[in-house]
Amino acid sequence: MEFFIDTAEVDKIKELHDMGLVDGVTTNPSLIKKAGRDHEQTIKEISSFVKGPVSVEALSEDAEGMVKEAEEYVKWGHNIVVKIPMTPEGMKAVRKLAKKNIKTNVTLVFSPLQALIAAKAGATYVSPFIGRLDDIGHVGMDIIAQIRDIFDNYGYETKILAASIRHPTHVLDSALIGADVATVPPEILKKLFNHPLTEIGLKKFLEDAKQWKKE
Numbered sequence: 001m002e003f004f005i006d007t008a009e010v011d012k013i014k015e016l017h018d019m020g021l022v023d024g025v026t027t028n029p030s031l032i033k034k035a036g037r038d039h040e041q042t043i044k045e046i047s048s049f050v051k052g053p054v055s056v057e058a059l060s061e062d063a064e065g066m067v068k069e070a071e072e073y074v075k076w077g078h079n080i081v082v083k084i085p086m087t088p089e090g091m092k093a094v095r096k097l098a099k100k101n102i103k104t105n106v107t108l109v110f111s112p113l114q115a116l117i118a119a120k121a122g123a124t125y126v127s128p129f130i131g132r133l134d135d136i137g138h139v140g141m142d143i144i145a146q147i148r149d150i151f152d153n154y155g156y157e158t159k160i161l162a163a164s165i166r167h168p169t170h171v172l173d174s175a176l177i178g179a180d181v182a183t184v185p186p187e188i189l190k191k192l193f194n195h196p197l198t199e200i201g202l203k204k205f206l207e208d209a210k211q212w213k214k215e
């Protein structure tokens with residue numbers, strides 16, 4: 001499973017990159033706002049050191065505008081993937097961009113049928129938002145499983161990118177189901193290292209080592 005980092009904060013991406021944990025990056029307008037920096041400069045900087053895909057969101061609401069934005073974004077780096085919203089105009093744009101060999105990530109997906117439409121349009125990635133579904137009392141993970149089944153039934157190559165991840169269990173369940181990628185906020189990715197028995201075990205080993213070193 002690949003890990004993308006769901007942030008536009010360059011220092012946080014660099015820290016995880018140094019640990020070898022960054023297979024790609026996803027951004028959105030809210031994450032860019034949170035980072036508080038110029039959009040283009042931020043994406044160019046991320047793209048300069050991250051080898052894998054960097055998702056950048058199109059802001060137009062019509063297909064023609066999205067395609068124009070996508071053509072501009074791909075000049076920002078060698079690994080740009082254009083995020084396109086799950087709308088009828090968005091799916092027109094995905095079809096056109098697929099013909100131009102521009103990679104797309106269909107965002108704001110909340111049902112397996114939306115994912116099917118995105119795959120039929122030729123999306124490179126589809127992003128089901130698990131946490132936001134959980135927030136309204138649905139079981140977000142169910143749609144990851146349904147999308148996996150549908151894509152496997154028909155051999156769609158569109159990758160499932162589990163998004164809106166809120167805790168480590170979302171990553172675990174996505175991996176068990178077979179999502180291709182999880183895009184994970186930095187603070188949650190760091191939590192994946194932790195286990196209290198690791199800390200207790202390490203402390204004990206180091207204490208014991210001090211004893212026999214003295215002997």
Ligand code: E4P
Pocket residue numbers: 006026027028107127129131132163164165183
């Ligand atoms: C994915 O690409 C989105 O940027 C992100 O996962 C949305 O997560 P949120 O629901 O925490 O805003």
